[in-house]
Amino acid sequence: MMALELRSYNDYADLTKKYLRNYHTFKLTEKMLEEDIRSKEQILSASLDVGAAVARYGDAPAGGHTELNGIEAACERHLQMRQDIQNMKSDLSELRRLTDKIDIAFNVADDIARSMVREYYVDGYSWEQISMKHHYSARWCREKVKKAVEDMSMVIFGMKAKPLQLSFVFVQ
Incomplete structure (x- = not known):
């Protein structure tokens, strides 16, 4: 992956949202890469019998x-x-590392928030569908998901994704 220069807290949250929106694609790409690797390894092992060229005489x-x-x-x-x-x-290794981070980041949210994040970003539900399913207002659902995504971005990117006003200051 190319190196991104993320400057603000919102950059990390926005990138986390993009990762969540592409989660299914990441998982399918993992499967396809695994299959392509297996296929190429089979071709490679089947074609190891390289023979010597036939000598040519004449006008060559x-x-x-x-x-x-x-x-x-x-x-x-x-x-x-x-x-x-x-x-x-x-x-494949890089993609697995990213999807593992996303899977771990889902665990930072409580069950309701995790479900809402998955429904909105991964499965593409609307806020109205989510609010009806969970019996909360759409606004409350958006706030709950926003907080969960912020927490998830910290799990994925570490302390650099934490907003400055919430950063810990250690004094000796």
Whole structure:
């Protein structure tokens, strides 16, 4: 992922909301990456039998061409596939780390807030649907979710996501 420069508390909360909105996509991408890695590893293990090229005689020009012979081309494909697998494993690891943080962050909220956050950001329910389901006003639901997202952003990003007025000051 590219490095983001987050300057204010709201930046962390906004990014947390974006993560929550993309949670299903993250989980599906994890599954697809796992499958792609498995598939490429199977292809790689099935194609390890690289044979020597057949000697050619006749009018073939000697030397000076940059074409890879059969063995060299197969080795190049193997190296590229290994690099692709390594890149996908790295992407998968980073994505899992993020989804694990999101899963852990859900635990910071109480059951009602957790349900509301999931319904609004992950499942796409409207505030009216959420308020009817939980028997609270839409405004109360928004406030409850806002507080939960703020707490979740602190779990995901650490103390740097905590608003300045709430930061702890340790005096010796």
